[in-house]
Amino acid sequence: MYDFEIQKPGSIADAVSAMSGDDAQALGGGQTLIPTLKQRLASPSTLVSLAGLSEMVGICKDDAGRLCIGGATTHAAVAADGSYAGLSGLASHIGDPAVRNRGTIGGSLANNDPSACYPAAALGSGATIVTNAREIAADDYFLGMFETALNEGEIITEVKFPIPEKSNYQKFVQPASRFALVGVFVAKYADGVRVAVTGASESGVHRWTAAEEALNANFSADAIAGLDAPSGDGMINDLHGSGDYRAHLVKVMTGRAVAAAS
Amino acid sequence: MTKVTLTVNGKTVSKSVEGRTLLSSLLREDLNLTGTHIGCDTSQCGACVVHVNGEAVKSCTMFAAEADGAEVKTIEGMANADGSLSVIQAAFQEHHGLQCGFCTPGMVMSAAALLKDNPKPSEVEIRAYLEGNLCRCTGYHNIVKAIMAASGQDVPAVAAE
Structure with a gap:
């Protein structure tokens, strides 16, 4: 160093x-x-x-019922919380226990690794990223691999998650790194279903809108089984898997997430 | 240089460190606590796991400056006050939970962290918890067995298949 x-x-x-x-x-x-x-x-x-900023550590609910997680809150704390099952389940499988005791939600979202788990939860929940300067909707926040809407020097102080009726995250781990080769977060809200995919695309985390439309009509694994997998064009193509393989996994993991959603 | 003051295995120590000094370097090079091993230096292997304020962390992936004011426990602090082996350490010895021994300090520290939160883990839970601790000798069977035994659960007397 x-x-x-x-x-x-x-x-x-x-x-x-x-x-x-x-x-x-x-x-x-x-x-x-x-x-x-x-x-x-x-x-x-x-x-x-940022680790010592106690005002950025902790989990609570706001008046709108959203789960508000301080930017310096560890994965272990989110995993232990349990009031948003899909989110806690996702956090409990990031890295390993020692990593989860240090790694933070703000750090993960600021870095926006294309294979990280948290971006899928934030986008799949329509979360709000709160910084020292403003609030950013997740749909406007993720701009591509390692790119976000954060300005120079801007700090994520809090992330607000609306809690869905049902949710689940399914991760197909890359066997060596244990990062998501493909991860899919599904969340069913009263006003619609959101499906967010991480690990797969060269443009980073994104929503699979065809699956969202199918699930809005029929929230079941069968609805996904009847869809074509997304196109492999623009999917990450490397020694761990081709673009077409990742595209296939997107469909498989979405089906599993819907089946497991609770 | 930054001055840090922390408690390591119950003793208060103060050292001047660079910004880039890792907690693992502080422990090994400044405090001569070489039981904390550096296996990979890339956050993968877990040989450097110590407890910081009671939680398992990879000491090669934390800056010493961030441990200012913390309570740190290393493998050197695991034995009983009279110098005899702790229950977990004794179980590793009894069940041959090591071969070369390089990963063992991290394994023992992770095991202690697991048993603190989950006093009677299942075999599946133990294996899941050890995801970040790599052993290249044992195939993990006897490590898992040692942790089962340390938690007071019956383990088969025969070697793992």
């Missing part, structure tokens, strides 16, 4: 101020960023640690 300075602000306001420095980068749980720094793929001059 190249050396850098670590700053540990005591408040969100101090963190935002520290982020305004040259080459400053936010440090969430570090479970992706630290390996990246070790490979010298990033060379910030300052890391602004």
Whole structure:
């Protein structure tokens, strides 16, 4: 690693101020960023640690019944919460127990790895990403692989999830990395079903609208079985699986998520 | 350099660290607690697992500066006060839960974290919990058996098939 300075602000306001420095980068749980720094793929001059910001840790419900999760809340805490079953189930299978004790929801969403789990939950729930400056709808937040609507220096302070009637996340793990080769999050709300796919597309997490329409008409695995798999064009094509293979998995995992939704 | 003060195995220590100093480096190089092993340095293998404020973390994937004020427990802090092996350590010995022993510190620390939250885990739960702890010798059978035994559950006397 190249050396850098670590700053540990005591408040969100101090963190935002520290982020305004040259080459400053936010440090969430570090479970992706630290390996990246070790490979010298990033060379910030300052890391602004968000782990100690108690105002960004915790889970509660707002007046609209949404589950509000602080940006520095760990995967382990979300897994243990259980008030949104599909979301807690997803969090309980990210990485491994030690990783879940450090990694944070804000860090994952800010990084927007194309194979990460949380982006599927946020997009599949129509969540709201709250930053120090504004609120961003999930549909407007994910812009492509590792790209988000966040501005330079902007920090995710909270994520608000409407809680669906039924939900489930199914992940087909890449056997070596245990990341999602394909992951599908399905959530059934009173006003419609959302289906979000991670791991598959070269443009990152996205919604499978054909499946949403079919499930709006008939929320069952049979409705998915009757669909054509999405096109393999634009799907990730690498040594772990072809684009067509991933497209096939999208259909299979969607069917499984619908069947398991509770 | 940043000054950090933390409690390691019940003793308060203060050290100056660089921003990039990992908790694993602080433990091994500054505090000479070399029982915490660095197997992969890429967050995969779990040989470096320690407890930070009671929770298992990979010490190669946490900065020492972030452990300021924390209570850290390493494999050196696992034995009983009289120096005898803890229940988990004794079970690893009794059930031959190791061969080369390199992964063992991380295995013991992960096992302790598991049993704290889940005192009677099933075999499936143990294997799932050890997802982030790699052993290249044993095939895991005797490690799982040792953790079952440490949790007070009956284990078969014969070696795993």
